[in-house]
Amino acid sequence: MTGGEQRTDRRLEQAIRDLLERRSPTATICPSEAAREVYQGDDDGWRSLMEPARRAAQRLAEAGEVEITQGGRPVRSAEARGPIRIRRLR
Template sequence: MSSSDRELESAIRNLLASRAADSSICPSDVARAIAPKDWRPLMEPVRAAARRLMSAGEVRITQGGKTVGDPSTVKGPIRIVRSD
């Protein structure tokens, strides 16, 4: 895992920690926190970091308010939520 992967995972954790326990974040929130002016290229790396954290049991990835079964196949907007 690269240092940028660890940075993305850390940013997800930090943003979630700064919100209410039942709040979620968008991958774009993470990307904008790291690269405010050039955040779009980070969208897929952020989604990949969220998938790793979901595999580790740290977060859930939701779509339409429901936890996705297989985050590697989900298309469209997602949210990242702390695991229960």
């Protein structure tokens, strides 16, 4: 992993934390919100950060900081297929 990738990973993790902090305690966010916050452009380039954002959420979930959900229910990130949401750990 390059230094730039590591910085992006850390920025995505922090973006997830910051977004959740600004929301109500029960709110969820989409990984795309973190990708958009980190991406520095006006086009759809944020889409290239979607998988890194999902991986950032997975790392935070494994660290016990957040929970990944599908259909409002917690799921293990390795088992999640399709759209996910991220929320504070309950």
